[in-house]
Amino acid sequence: QQQVKQSPQSLIVQKGGISIINCAYENTAFDYFPWYQQFPGKGPALLIAIRPDVSEKKEGRFTISFNKSAKQFSLHIMDSQPGDSATYFCAASSTSGTYKYIFGTGTRLKVLA
Amino acid sequence: ETGVTQSPTHLIKTRGQQVTLRCSSQSGHNTVSWYQQALGQGPQFIFQYYREEENGRGNFPPRFSGLQFPNYSSELNVNALELDDSALYLCASRKGIGYTFGSGTRLTVV
Numbered sequence: 001q002q003q004v005k006q007s008p009q010s011l012i013v014q015k016g017g018i019s020i021i022n023c024a025y026e027n028t029a030f031d032y033f034p035w036y037q038q039f040p041g042k043g044p045a046l047l048i049a050i051r052p053d054v055s056e057k058k059e060g061r062f063t064i065s066f067n068k069s070a071k072q073f074s075l076h077i078m079d080s081q082p083g084d085s086a087t088y089f090c091a092a093s094s095t096s097g098t099y100k101y102i103f104g105t106g107t108r109l110k111v112l113a
Numbered sequence: 114e115t116g117v118t119q120s121p122t123h124l125i126k127t128r129g130q131q132v133t134l135r136c137s138s139q140s141g142h143n144t145v146s147w148y149q150q151a152l153g154q155g156p157q158f159i160f161q162y163y164r165e166e167e168n169g170r171g172n173f174p175p176r177f178s179g180l181q182f183p184n185y186s187s188e189l190n191v192n193a194l195e196l197d198d199s200a201l202y203l204c205a206s207r208k209g210i211g212y213t214f215g216s217g218t219r220l221t222v223v
Binding site for chain 2: 098100
């Protein structure tokens with residue numbers, strides 16, 4: 001019940017295309033869903049996050065879509081650029097209690113120039 | 114804000130040894146968590162400290178321990194190192210709702 005399932009494991013997109021990464025969770029107590037971007041040799045950096053009271057959040061080229069009934073959320077990267085090539089992790093947490101993050105297994109994105 | 118700083122960046126230890134990893138959090142960030150990230154995997158929660166007290170722990174044995182200090186720095190100690198402890202260890206701190214991660218310490222156990 002603590003798992004967050006992330007897909008696909010890897011993704012190749014042409015420059016200017018849309019990258020879509022999906023995550024699913026089981027624990028209905030989760031109420032905070034961040035996405036992190038990680039470059040090789042670096043720690044994860046927060047991209048965008050959503051709470052379950054909204055179905056979509058957009059920041060620049062990054063959009064989170066959230067489906068509470070399906071317990072799924074996804075990251076859309078519009079106009080993907082070679083600089084977006086990185087590993088992306090979704091996470092989920094409950095803001096009450098320990099507030100630990102449960103991370104997905106990651107998606108390695110490569111954007112072709 | 115100076116971010117989250119971890120030291121050292123890389124470390125090689127022998128099986129059975131002990132290691133201490135250090136983290137300096139952003140000023141005012143009174144909650145710090147440590148995560149272990151194995152190669153090709155997502156980070157796994159080790160434990161969390163709030164105002165110098167451990168207030169949450171993941172599925173890690175007691176040989177993983179920590180400390181948090183009043184100056185927003187913290188330590189992760191691992192005793193009796195095993196080969197499977199080889200990983201990237203990440204420190205993350207927060208004041209409000211989102212965590213800021215450091216760049217990690219790459220630990221290799223041989």
